Amino acid sequence: MPPPGSAPSGEPAAPAPTPAQLLDFVRRTAADAELIASLPLDPEGRTWVRLEGPSGSEAWLIGWPPGTGTGWHDHAESVGAFTTARGELTENSLAVRLPSEGWRxxxxxxxxxxxxxxxxxxxxxxxxxxxxxxxxxxxxxxxVSVHAYYPPLPLIRRFSRTGTVLRLEQVEQPEDWQ
Structure with missing residues (x-):
């Protein structure tokens, strides 16, 4: 067993990427026109390809047909970044930290x-x-957009929203989207 703070090979573990470093990665990746053009697009639903992210992060290339979206969600304990590589996306967000558990x-x-x-x-x-x-x-x-998360997503909580009421609807585990 490697000593604490070491990678399995005994080498020192790479430091966790910061949100700013993830943003730099997704921007550089989004500028790769050949990669962006390689994503198969479906007129009916979102498409995605997993990418190799920096320092053990999880990264995705995602295609968005007209009129599609994610619905309200969070990425639990992960930090992240995303960049639009083609077209335009809109992000609606909440400037509030939700309790991690114990509410519906x-x-x-x-x-x-x-x-x-x-x-x-x-x-x-x-x-x-x-x-x-x-x-x-x-x-x-x-x-089309590029996303990166660290640590790799442990779960995604999905919410519904009616006016000012936010309701926890579902908790997805990695096996639900990988």
Whole structure:
């Protein structure tokens, strides 16, 4: 067994990537026109390909048909970043940290909503427990984005939202999306 702080080979473990480093990675990856063009696009549903992320992070290339989105969700204890590589995405997010467990329904304050347009080449990084939804609001154009998370996603919590009421609907494990 390797000593604490070492990789299995006995080499020192690489430090965990920061959200800023993940953002740099997704921006550089989104600039790879050949990679972006290689993603198969489906007119009906999102498509995705897993990528090798930096320092043990999990990364994805995702295609978004017109009018599709993720629904409200978070990435649990993972930090992350994403960048639009083609088209434009919209991110709606909540400026509030949700309790990690012990609730099913929360009433949100009126001033916690943020909306951000992310055109081609624009991205953002985020910390743990970031609650958001990502949408391709175009009615005619596909969008493509690059995402990275560290540590690799332990789970995703999915929420429904009606006005100011947020309700936990489902907890997905990695085997549900890999």
């Amino acid at each position: 329904t929360l009433e949100l304050a009126a001033d916690v909503d943020h909306r951000r347009a992310l055109p081609n080449g624009r991205g953002r990084a985020f910390g743990t427990h970031h609650v958001h939804e990502v949408l391709n609001e175009s009615t005619t154009e596909h969008a």
